[in-house]
Amino acid sequence: MSHSLHPITQSARFRVLLAYCCLAYTALGNAGPIVGGELRIAISSDIRSTNPGVNRDGSTDAVLYHIVEQLVAFTDDLNVEPLLADRVDISEDGLNYIFTLREGVVFHNGEQLKAEHVVSTWKRLLTPATGFRCLDWYDGKGNSGLKIEEVTALTPLSVRFRLNQPSSLFLHRIANLQCLTGIVHPDSVSSDGNWLKPIGTGPYKLEQWNRGKGVTLRRHKDYSARPEVRTGLTGNKTPYIERLHFVVTPDAIAAQAALFSGAVDLLFAVPPAARHSVAARHTRKGDVVLKDYLTLDWTALLIAPRDPLLGKPEMRRAIAHALAHEQIAEFANLGMAPANASPVQVISPYYNVHHSQWLEYNPDKARELAAAAGYRGETLWLQTNRKYSYMFDNAIAIQAMLQAAGFNVQLRVLDWASQLSNFLRGDFQLSSFGYSSRSHPALLFGTFTGDRSLTKTYQWEAAEARQLVAELATAAESEQQEILDRLFVLMREQVPLIGLYNDHNTDVFRLRVKNYEPWAFGRPRLWGVWLDDGGTQQ
Amino acid sequence: MMRYVLTKLLLMIPSLLLVSALIFGLIRSIPGDPAEMLLGDNLNSTALAAARQELGLDKAMPLQYVYWLKAIVSGDFGESVMTGEPVLAALSERFLVTLQVVVPAFVLSILVALPAGLAAAYYHLRWIDRSVVLFATLCLSVPSFWMALLLIYTFGISWGVLPTGGFVSPAVDFSEGIRHLVLPVTALVFVEIAILTRMMRASAIEVLQQDYITHARAKGVSEWRVLFLHVFPNAFAPSLTVIGLILGSLLSGTAVIETVFGLPGLGRFIVDAIYARDYPVIQGSLLFVVVIYLGVNLLVDLLYPVFDPRVRLS
Numbered sequence: 035m036s037h038s039l040h041p042i043t044q045s046a047r048f049r050v051l052l053a054y055c056c057l058a059y060t061a062l063g064n065a066g067p068i069v070g071g072e073l074r075i076a077i078s079s080d081i082r083s084t085n086p087g088v089n090r091d092g093s094t095d096a097v098l099y100h101i102v103e104q105l106v107a108f109t110d111d112l113n114v115e116p117l118l119a120d121r122v123d124i125s126e127d128g129l130n131y132i133f134t135l136r137e138g139v140v141f142h143n144g145e146q147l148k149a150e151h152v153v154s155t156w157k158r159l160l161t162p163a164t165g166f167r168c169l170d171w172y173d174g175k176g177n178s179g180l181k182i183e184e185v186t187a188l189t190p191l192s193v194r195f196r197l198n199q200p201s202s203l204f205l206h207r208i209a210n211l212q213c214l215t216g217i218v219h220p221d222s223v224s225s226d227g228n229w230l231k232p233i234g235t236g237p238y239k240l241e242q243w244n245r246g247k248g249v250t251l252r253r254h255k256d257y258s259a260r261p262e263v264r265t266g267l268t269g270n271k272t273p274y275i276e277r278l279h280f281v282v283t284p285d286a287i288a289a290q291a292a293l294f295s296g297a298v299d300l301l302f303a304v305p306p307a308a309r310h311s312v313a314a315r316h317t318r319k320g321d322v323v324l325k326d327y328l329t330l331d332w333t334a335l336l337i338a339p340r341d342p343l344l345g346k347p348e349m350r351r352a353i354a355h356a357l358a359h360e361q362i363a364e365f366a367n368l369g370m371a372p373a374n375a376s377p378v379q380v381i382s383p384y385y386n387v388h389h390s391q392w393l394e395y396n397p398d399k400a401r402e403l404a405a406a407a408g409y410r411g412e413t414l415w416l417q418t419n420r421k422y423s424y425m426f427d428n429a430i431a432i433q434a435m436l437q438a439a440g441f442n443v444q445l446r447v448l449d450w451a452s453q454l455s456n457f458l459r460g461d462f463q464l465s466s467f468g469y470s471s472r473s474h475p476a477l478l479f480g481t482f483t484g485d486r487s488l489t490k491t492y493q494w495e496a497a498e499a500r501q502l503v504a505e506l507a508t509a510a511e512s513e514q515q516e517i518l519d520r521l522f523v524l525m526r527e528q529v530p531l532i533g534l535y536n537d538h539n540t541d542v543f544r545l546r547v548k549n550y551e552p553w554a555f556g557r558p559r560l561w562g563v564w565l566d567d568g569g570t571q572q
Numbered sequence: 573m574m575r576y577v578l579t580k581l582l583l584m585i586p587s588l589l590l591v592s593a594l595i596f597g598l599i600r601s602i603p604g605d606p607a608e609m610l611l612g613d614n615l616n617s618t619a620l621a622a623a624r625q626e627l628g629l630d631k632a633m634p635l636q637y638v639y640w641l642k643a644i645v646s647g648d649f650g651e652s653v654m655t656g657e658p659v660l661a662a663l664s665e666r667f668l669v670t671l672q673v674v675v676p677a678f679v680l681s682i683l684v685a686l687p688a689g690l691a692a693a694y695y696h697l698r699w700i701d702r703s704v705v706l707f708a709t710l711c712l713s714v715p716s717f718w719m720a721l722l723l724i725y726t727f728g729i730s731w732g733v734l735p736t737g738g739f740v741s742p743a744v745d746f747s748e749g750i751r752h753l754v755l756p757v758t759a760l761v762f763v764e765i766a767i768l769t770r771m772m773r774a775s776a777i778e779v780l781q782q783d784y785i786t787h788a789r790a791k792g793v794s795e796w797r798v799l800f801l802h803v804f805p806n807a808f809a810p811s812l813t814v815i816g817l818i819l820g821s822l823l824s825g826t827a828v829i830e831t832v833f834g835l836p837g838l839g840r841f842i843v844d845a846i847y848a849r850d851y852p853v854i855q856g857s858l859l860f861v862v863v864i865y866l867g868v869n870l871l872v873d874l875l876y877p878v879f880d881p882r883v884r885l886s
Binding site for chain 2: 079080083089162167169170175244245247281282283284285288291292295296421448449451452454455458488489490
């Protein structure tokens with residue numbers, strides 16, 4: 035075996051030391067974790083199912099990753115570290131991954147986690163009838179061609195995954211949040227293969243799902259926590275709060291009212307436009323706490339690649355020169371998120387000075403290039419929607435800037451389903467769009483780069499770009515930075531789309547909630563959190 | 573009477589058939605489909621084709637309609653594409669929530685609006701009349717969501733005496749259930765009261781000018797009897813149509829109020845389904861709403877002769 039992924043790295047050792055110092059400080063009489071109590075979290079829509087990775091949306095993911103756990107998970111700094119695994123060994127040829135499981139991990143039904151459970155979970159996920167939404171990431175039919183050939187239990191606590199080709203993104207994929215590969219007990223599924231309920235190993239277990247009203251989770255008392263400090267979705271995930279109530283509160287203003295009245299304790303992913311009123315409450319009454327953070331979500335202006343006019347490189351560059359990125363980011367985020375034209379997210383470890391350089395704002399140059407492309411003032415339609423306020427705000431700013439540079443741009447405001455449908459069919463000229471969190475920039479490049487005759491959602495068809503994205507999938511860690519830099523240089527030349535910024539969010543919670551920290555994926559993590567009026571002090 | 577009811581019930585069948593075809597066609601004429609919404613971020617052409625096949629969306633539209641109609645006739649409304657919930661069970665559950673908000677609001681509106689409208693007519697152009705008209709106009713001018721937010725701010729946040737949202741069934745916890753119903757019911761009452769009061773006032777003013785009222789007064793009949801035995805039944809009959817329409821619209825869901833107060837009722841269910849292009853839920857729910865309207869219309873038709881003997885059912 036050539037490479038190994040160990041749970042404790044040097045920086046992690048420092049974090050462990052820091053955690054022990056904190057514990058010692060706590061032991062000297064200061065307030066530490068308190069076990070008990072009930073926390074109410076507002077979610078804008080009901081969950082779709084309790085079936086991880088099968089029928090999901092953002093609310094569903096936020097609930098389910100408290101119940102199930104993957105073999106590996108993301109850390110705060112977007113690295114992949116073991117979670118249910120104790121270590122991961124990768125063979126020299128990159129085709130075999132051996133996950134050695136932690137001892138003493140128990141499911142919600144009291145049974146010990148074994149390699150056979152990993153095998154049964156993955157067999158189920160890889161069966162087409164299950165309806166796993168990311169099956170093509172692993173069955174050889176996706177863009178990368180990656181296929182899991184076999185999942186075998188080597189010993190009661192070790193599992194081998196055999197791949198058809200090496201993949202530098204394999205661990206990133208199985209740590210992915212949108213396609214949860216949480217290990218579940220076989221009793222989660224009936225004998226005829228129907229999903230019953232998730233019996234996982236996570237810090238919380240499902241207690242009740244009242245459709246339309248919300249979901250209640252209960253503390254997993256026998257949860258086996260990792261020794262490292264809490265980071266991302268791994269590290270120490272000890273649950274302290276007895277019950278978590280995810281309450282469906284569809285209206286954003288009503289959700290704020292519920293927070294102010296104490297009916298809910300936590301609002302997450304509050305957009306910048308709504309931040310003002312919670313900040314005012316914080317200043318005036320001081321009974322809520324705000325935590326701001328940048329996410330991995332990336333907003334962009336899509337330009338129809340095969341449009342007779344917009345497909346011309348001069349026209350695309352003209353549009354890029356007409357947009358002042360910093361001003362758009364300032365306008366849409368009230369100054370809280372920097373502009374970012376690169377798919378490499380600002381908080382990504384791969385983000386460097388190359389990725390902060392984009393085409394200069396120069397309306398005169400934009401006019402010249404547009405004239406050279408043969409633009410004669412034809413109406414350009416920019417699609418947007420009101421569901422995602424940032425897409426609408428971006429569209430307003432883009433329209434104003436393009437008009438100032440002599441482009442005749444009109445907005446077409448649609449409902450989200452219609453805009454999404456047009457995106458899938460490639461039926462737009464300009465579209466104010468957003469890509470949700472991808473942990474690795476390669477996954478984001480892969481989302482919009484490819485052959486459009488196969489999939490209309492690809493915005494970048496250049497052979498060189500496709501080649502580089504393919505290389506990224508198998509490149510060693512040390513080579514990835516260079517490929518990402520080259521990809522962005524190419525992107526600056528060809529302008530396949532125009533990136534704007536990574537979203538800024540705010541999580542707001544009442545004072546009784548302690549030790550809560552948001553993170554880049556924009557969903558709450560409620561292990562390691564306690565209530566100061568919760569119950570028994572640890 | 574029985575014959576009338578039976579005829580009306582039979583006439584519902586072509587109405588329902590026509591409406592079902594309209595619903596089926598209209599929802600498919602707007603862009604987007606449930607497969608796209610279901611896959612969301614994880615979309616690619618293979619997964620999309622598989623999802624469409626799984627949902628039967630790859631079949632010809634007339635065929636899809638026939639399958640759906642066949643299932644509906646046998647009582648199978650299908651399952652929600654988004655949640656996998658059986659549509660009929662979900663509809664009943666959501667309708668029960670709507671019912672618990674709408675019925676008290678409807679009864680309260682009638683109890684307040686009818687006497688207020690009658691009093692305003694009786695004291696036409698005097699201060700009582702002007703006060704009632706002013707109040708009704710005010711209620712009519714304030715949008716329901718704004719009224720809801722004002723109530724939440726006042727009673728939920730400033731005074732902190734009532735919950736700002738959520739639903740607890742009174743059958744599970746009576747006092748908590750009632751506390752959760754107070755604000756949404758009040759918000760609904762404010763809106764409905766305005767329409768009913770104005771309708772009742774207008775009808776009563778007209779009736780008060782009729783010769784038979786002058787005649788009754790000339791005979792020495794007390795004002796009390798004139799008002800309640802002669803004016804009220806005659807003025808109420810035209811209001812009955814409006815009451816029927818209001819009841820129909822309330823029962824088919826009060827999406828705005830349900831959204832603001834986080835109530836899992838029928839209105840929010842339908843709106844969410846439309847945004848998600850959840851075809852089985854949209855089709856089943858809208859058909860259910862049509863049945864509600866037809867049922868309420870039938871009820872109003874049957875009640876008409878009770879208040880206005882000149883009307884005969886035939």
